[in-house]
Amino acid sequence: MIREVVQIGDPVLRRKCEPVREFDESLSALLDDMKETLKKEAGAGLAAPQVGVSLRAVVVDVEEGYFEFINPVFVWQKGEQTGAEGCLSVRGKMGTVCRPSKVKIIFQDRKGDKYSLVARDFFARAICHELDHLDGVLYVDKAADVRDSED
Ligand code: CO
Numbered sequence: 001m002i003r004e005v006v007q008i009g010d011p012v013l014r015r016k017c018e019p020v021r022e023f024d025e026s027l028s029a030l031l032d033d034m035k036e037t038l039k040k041e042a043g044a045g046l047a048a049p050q051v052g053v054s055l056r057a058v059v060v061d062v063e064e065g066y067f068e069f070i071n072p073v074f075v076w077q078k079g080e081q082t083g084a085e086g087c088l089s090v091r092g093k094m095g096t097v098c099r100p101s102k103v104k105i106i107f108q109d110r111k112g113d114k115y116s117l118v119a120r121d122f123f124a125r126a127i128c129h130e131l132d133h134l135d136g137v138l139y140v141d142k143a144a145d146v147r148d149s150e151d
Contacts, residue, residue: 046088
């Protein structure tokens with residue numbers, strides 16, 4: 001089911017999200033909906049608070065594939081990259097954000113199994129952007145400039 005993407009100004013985007021504790025049917029339904037919503041919106045990532053759910057779950061869809069990260073935590077962040085970013089919760093805008101160029105995270109999947117993953121370049125950027133959402137941080141807080149996007 002496609003869910004409505006919450007827009008900037010909604011307090012749910014500014015809350016620190018709760019850890020996922022139950023790896024049940026409702027988590028699977030949430031993730032399925034987030035995946036469907038992300039595909040429809042043609043975004044690179046979506047965090048649960050963006051569909052109004054204050055839980056530590058994100059989905060990312062990049063060149064490397066489609067990923068679901070539950071309770072993700074950074075192990076380390078290295079380097080630096082500067083590039084353009086947008087957000088489905090900040091429609092019609094984009095900004096330049098400095099991010100780490102390489103990150104390692106640990107996370108759980110929808111069954112609760114634990115994994116780690118190293119990502120670089122745009123994949124690392126997408127992870128940083130989505131993990132920020134879980135702490136109530138939006139890219140506009142970090143962008144050197146926020147401007148109207150072309151599309
Ligand atoms: Co975003």
